[in-house]
Amino acid sequence: MKLYLTINFRTKVGENLQVIVLEEGSVEKVHALKYTDNGNWSAEVDHFSKSISYKYQLVNEQGYILDEEFSLHQLNFPHNYDEFVIHDFWNAKNFPENYLNNKILKNKLRGFKAEKISVLKKHTHLFRLEAPIYRPNWKVVILGNCEALGNWEYLRTVSMSQTDFGIWEAAVELPTNQMIQYKYGLMNTDSGEVFDIEYGDNRWALPNSEKNILQIKADHFFKFKSFEMYHAAGVAVPVFALRTENGFGVGEFPDLKGLADWAAKTNLSVLQILPINDTTANYTWTDSYPYAAISVYALHPQYLSVENLEYALPKELLKDFEAEKKALNDLSLIDYEQMISGKWKYIKTIFETNKDKILKDRNFKKFIKENEDWLIPYSAFCVLRDKYKTPNFNDWKTHKKYIAGKIAPFFSAKSRDYESSMLHAWVQYQLHLQLKDAIDYTHDLGISVKGDLPIGIYRYSVEAWAEPELFGMDYQAGAPPDQFTDLGQNWEFPTYNWEAMKEDGYRWWKNRFKALEQYFDAMRIDHILGFFRIWRMPMTATQGILGYFYPAIPVVMDEFEARGIYFNEDRYCKPF
Incomplete structure (x- = not known):
């Protein structure tokens, strides 16, 4: 099968385009494109499958990648053609319509069903638009300057079929002697009315007089x-x-279902929650602050429903549990310390009672295997925190420094800490099941969930213990003085060692987002500016006023002189 790929892309002298064909996510072949004229590039590709995934990239003369597309092009080819001319658009990251390619819209349109399209031998063109449409009663149509496209008449448009989520296709037979101008429009399927067409200049299609070649207009995004x-x-x-x-x-976590029911009744589309990571440092009310997690992966045991665990409470404890539950629920405020100590009391009892079954549970073992990179250090950290009554690993008698080989035995049945480690791992497994169940329920209602990611990590956390080289442990993060705080803020979190993180391609951040992605459809990043600069101060500081932005571009003396500003060292270099 022969593919003729074409794309219009403006380059500089010495720059070239390549197309990367992928097979099951990995690079199969790289093809160089040839420049023709007016920014047009083309490549001839032999392909032996009825579907293809590919992307374009820009390289310099040395082959260094200067830019690459945001997402893959994916095409399916009708069986009755052997040659295809494909007219592509570069998929830029900053296309405003790109935001529609997200999980939130897929949740909202959860009832989507793919439509079929037949491409006949007589067809000259296949129009394909990547355009998620956010109302279930809207349909994409195409109209243009020829009879086959309705001569721009709203009542004679060509309906397109949604062959995959957000993929609209229509096969048509167009004149072979005419340049085609066209646009996409929106139809209300309830009324049959085409109520709008996209903004901007008309799109263009070349005539096709070759009976054995199908032209594919692979357009990106409806121009809303x-x-x-x-x-x-x-x-x-x-x-x-x-x-x-x-x-x-x-x-x-199960209470999210009630919130989802209410959101559905009030036509709300998104639920946003605060961070839900484990903050258990001292088992006191100070742990109730959600932005100081001891793990960026582990979920907080306070959100675990004892009554929704896979194993029930022993009957002899039911009366005490119900009484304690009622007393806590009757309070006007959350009694964090009574709540968390009570939960752990009942959780431990259930674990002890059903320990043999739990430790043999295949699904639990699978959860451990899939999450061992963070679960083993976390469980060991919890055991050591409880053993030495502090999360400050600098004060522990053993394992002050994290060494993977010395922590692995915590998950060995021969270890004295094995059952304690398994308890914390099992609690995480149960939290995962309960949260996933609530998220799935919410998604079934067409509602999405947005999470919250704190920019900083707690100084005495699993991450600070296991990978201190990734953080500026000798510094503190905060905020400068402003109209709200004259002395600035000191959050006491370590800063990030971006140079170290860059060395392995920001593995730490990628893994963190991957873990969150299994629950959340979108993320709020708390203090996102921390990715670019942070207000940092020495460990001796108690207030934020002694900090400075890092990284920061320095101001040099020449800049003062060029602007005629007298340089006052005390005023500009000391806290004021």
């Missing part, structure tokens, strides 16, 4: 007018605030 762009309303609630009579004095 600003008022048509997708908007969603939602609600932001910390999970611990979702208190119900089913909880144990605090909101729990």
